[in-house]
Amino acid sequence: MRFSLSRTMSDLKVYGRSSLRSREGFFFTLVFPVILILLFGAIFSGGGVSQSTVYVQNNDIGPVGAAFVSALNSTSNYCSNSSSAGLCLRLAPTDVNFSQYLSSKSASDGIVIPANFSLAFESGQDVNVTVFGNPSSTTSAVVSGIVAEVVNGFNVRGATGVHHVGIASRTAVSSNYKYIDFLVPGLIGFAALTSPMFAMVNMSSTYRRDKVFKLLSLTPLTKTEWLLSKIIWYVCTTVVSFVLMTAVGVYVFGAHIALNWGIGMFLLLGPFFFVSLGMLVGTVSNTPEAASVVGNLVTFPMMFLSGTFFPVSSMPKYLQAVAHVLPLYYMIDGLNEVMIYGNFEAAYTDMALLLAISVVVFALAVKFFRWRED
Amino acid sequence: MPAIEVSGLKKKYGDIQAVDGTSFSVEEGEVFSLLGPNGAGKTTTIEILEGLRNKDSGTAKVLGLDPWASGYELHKRIGVIPQGFKFLDYPTPKEAISYYGALFGKKVDPDELLRRVILDDASNVWFQNLSGGQKQKLGMALSLVNDPHVIFLDEPTTGLDPQARRAVWEVVRKLKDEGRTVMLTTHYLEEAEELADRVAIMKHGKIVAMGTTEEIESRFGSGQRMVVKGGDDLLKYLRENTRLRVEGGAGEVTIFLRDKADAMAALGAIEESGAAWEDLTVRRDSLEDVFLKLVGESGGVGEGGE
Numbered sequence: 001m002r003f004s005l006s007r008t009m010s011d012l013k014v015y016g017r018s019s020l021r022s023r024e025g026f027f028f029t030l031v032f033p034v035i036l037i038l039l040f041g042a043i044f045s046g047g048g049v050s051q052s053t054v055y056v057q058n059n060d061i062g063p064v065g066a067a068f069v070s071a072l073n074s075t076s077n078y079c080s081n082s083s084s085a086g087l088c089l090r091l092a093p094t095d096v097n098f099s100q101y102l103s104s105k106s107a108s109d110g111i112v113i114p115a116n117f118s119l120a121f122e123s124g125q126d127v128n129v130t131v132f133g134n135p136s137s138t139t140s141a142v143v144s145g146i147v148a149e150v151v152n153g154f155n156v157r158g159a160t161g162v163h164h165v166g167i168a169s170r171t172a173v174s175s176n177y178k179y180i181d182f183l184v185p186g187l188i189g190f191a192a193l194t195s196p197m198f199a200m201v202n203m204s205s206t207y208r209r210d211k212v213f214k215l216l217s218l219t220p221l222t223k224t225e226w227l228l229s230k231i232i233w234y235v236c237t238t239v240v241s242f243v244l245m246t247a248v249g250v251y252v253f254g255a256h257i258a259l260n261w262g263i264g265m266f267l268l269l270g271p272f273f274f275v276s277l278g279m280l281v282g283t284v285s286n287t288p289e290a291a292s293v294v295g296n297l298v299t300f301p302m303m304f305l306s307g308t309f310f311p312v313s314s315m316p317k318y319l320q321a322v323a324h325v326l327p328l329y330y331m332i333d334g335l336n337e338v339m340i341y342g343n344f345e346a347a348y349t350d351m352a353l354l355l356a357i358s359v360v361v362f363a364l365a366v367k368f369f370r371w372r373e374d
Numbered sequence: 375m376p377a378i379e380v381s382g383l384k385k386k387y388g389d390i391q392a393v394d395g396t397s398f399s400v401e402e403g404e405v406f407s408l409l410g411p412n413g414a415g416k417t418t419t420i421e422i423l424e425g426l427r428n429k430d431s432g433t434a435k436v437l438g439l440d441p442w443a444s445g446y447e448l449h450k451r452i453g454v455i456p457q458g459f460k461f462l463d464y465p466t467p468k469e470a471i472s473y474y475g476a477l478f479g480k481k482v483d484p485d486e487l488l489r490r491v492i493l494d495d496a497s498n499v500w501f502q503n504l505s506g507g508q509k510q511k512l513g514m515a516l517s518l519v520n521d522p523h524v525i526f527l528d529e530p531t532t533g534l535d536p537q538a539r540r541a542v543w544e545v546v547r548k549l550k551d552e553g554r555t556v557m558l559t560t561h562y563l564e565e566a567e568e569l570a571d572r573v574a575i576m577k578h579g580k581i582v583a584m585g586t587t588e589e590i591e592s593r594f595g596s597g598q599r600m601v602v603k604g605g606d607d608l609l610k611y612l613r614e615n616t617r618l619r620v621e622g623g624a625g626e627v628t629i630f631l632r633d634k635a636d637a638m639a640a641l642g643a644i645e646e647s648g649a650a651w652e653d654l655t656v657r658r659d660s661l662e663d664v665f666l667k668l669v670g671e672s673g674g675v676g677e678g679g680e
Contacts, residue, residue, distance in 0.1 A: 002446070006476065007476065007477055010473055011473075011477075014462065014465055014469065014470075014473045017464065017465070018463065018464035018465060021464040022464060210458075210460035211457075211459075211460060212460060212461065212462065214426050214456055215456060215459075215461070217426065217445070218424065218425075218426075218449050218452075219449065219477040219478060220449065220450065220477055220478060221477050372426045373426070373427055
């Protein structure tokens with residue numbers, strides 16, 4: 001075909017400059033992502049806004065269990081009988097069913113230290129500290145984080161031989177991930193969805209109304225070049241959003257993020273898909289009003305059900321099923337895998353799926369989107 | 375070879391026959407105008423020639439090419455300003471021209487081109503902040519980036535104030551002087567008379583008259599007419615005492631003249647009537663007279679989109 005990279009780049013230059021000059025473009029590219037992460041980070045990360053009680057049942061009679069509890073106490077650091085905010089550790093009696101005990105206290109967060117904790121630790125065996133929590137509650141994430149830190153500290157101490165007992169007591173804990181760790185990839189997915197989708201849906205109808213497409217069709221610029229330039233632009237804005245959000249996530253909320261090339265793949269694939277989808281949606285409707293309705297119909301379910309603000313695993317089963325047909329889910333799931341867990345193998349499936357559907361949607365968009373009329 | 379050749383061109387939208395078998399040709403270097411009320415099929419015709427719409431039947435050739443099938447080739451050699459030209463909101467005229475230059479792979483000097491269309495005073499203003507006339511002039515500048523042989527202007531001055539309209543006309547005349555072929559549509563008679571070498575008057579998708587304005591006036595007009603300011607008494611006298619065709623009203627009497635004898639008879643009768651009269655003029659039917667006759671008084675009022 002008649003493809004020219006230089007034409008694509010000329011179009012990119014004009015479009016990019018226009019986007020930055022337009023107040024909305026500037027806002028949605030640079031300001032909005034930062035607002036989002038600050039807002040959601042502050043709302044959900046707790047940040048010591050309220051006091052929540054965490055019950056600890058220490059079934060261990062040895063010294064390590066006690067040391068663990070005091071370590072927990074010192075980490076949480078907020079516990080007092082006053083009304084100060086933060087986590088408050090309380091000891092639970094050892095002769096009760098812990099789960100029922102939590103219910104009786106209307107609490108969902110708790111930690112159980114097993115009876116053989118000292119023994120196992122000192123003999124270098126694997127041992128589990130059980131963390132009780134509510135997956136949708138942010139305090140649970142904080143509790144998990146604290147337990148993880150303490151466990152980590154114990155392991156390090158074990159390794160340096162202070163206890164001069166068996167090393168590598170690899171204690172497994174539920175998870176050491178905080179809500180913010182999930183929020184950063186989710187919001188990157190959100191930014192990769194909203195900004196190109198809304199822009200493309202809007203553009204496809206206003207350009208048609210103002211005959212800009214007709215005008216462009218009278219130049220050697222091809223539809224593919226034009227669409228590609230938009231994809232490149234939104235890859236750039238998504239990368240900028242990523243940098244800004246990650247910076248805020250890490251420096252303001254202490255998110256743990258692994259930087260690697262897998263992230264780059266998703267920062268390419270996401271905008272590739274959503275620019276194409278936006279264009280395809282835009283071709284369906286003739287007026288700007290109809291276009292925005294159709295655009296919202298496609299965008300909003302994806303925005304909320306793909307794991308942007310909450311982990312999909314915290315949703316009921318039927319909604320999880322819905323999430324699995326939404327392409328954004330695969331972007332966020334993949335980003336979670338590479339950014340949080342560094343699990344590339346799990347992300348390959350997401351990448352492949354996203355790439356395949358992007359190619360299809362791109363081809364459909366180029367086919368169905370018309371510069372001129374019959 | 376004519377620059378533009380059209381014959382038996384037809385295009386239908388649903389039940390509406392927008393273009394109904396039009397035929398015409400435009401020679402190289404000529405300025406040709408399609409004149410007609412809204413809904414006459416002007417825009418559809420010009421868009422088919424630009425390769426923006428496909429025809430139903432008939433032939434349309436521009437520079438020997440089928441506009442729809444060979445659009446990519448054709449577009450390198452024609453310039454187009456669509457009706458109500460709009461561009462992206464934020465580029466400046468200078469940036470827009472550089473952009474077009476890059477798309478066409480042509481080296482252009484934006485400042486020089488902007489001078490040519492008399493827009494050098496607004497070369498760094500965002501498009502959205504340009505006036506209507508300035509936008510239209512940018513449209514002309516963009517259509518010239520590829521140094522086109524044929525330029526299509528679809529209602530280039532609709533909605534512009536008289537001053538901006540004259541500025542656009544000036545640019546069109548320059549294009550003609552440069553030897554380019556120009557095809558324009560308009561519903562302003564004055565514009566067609568000012569700019570066009572030949573005019574085709576369209577109504578309901580058909581060409582009802584075509585030629586130079588003089589040709590149209592003499593062929594479709596009723597020849598010379600004498601117009602006198604005078605009252606009903608004069609009108610009545612002329613009707614009763616001569617065999618001349620006379621119309622009147624609003625303090626004006628029009629006498630249609632077939633030959634010199636009619637003129638002499640009319641003058642004599644006016645003198646004999648003893649009625650008060652003044653401001654006697656003799657003129658040919660104007661293009662406007664012909665246009666109104668062909669298209670109808672209501673023709674100028676919108677009949678819906680084209």
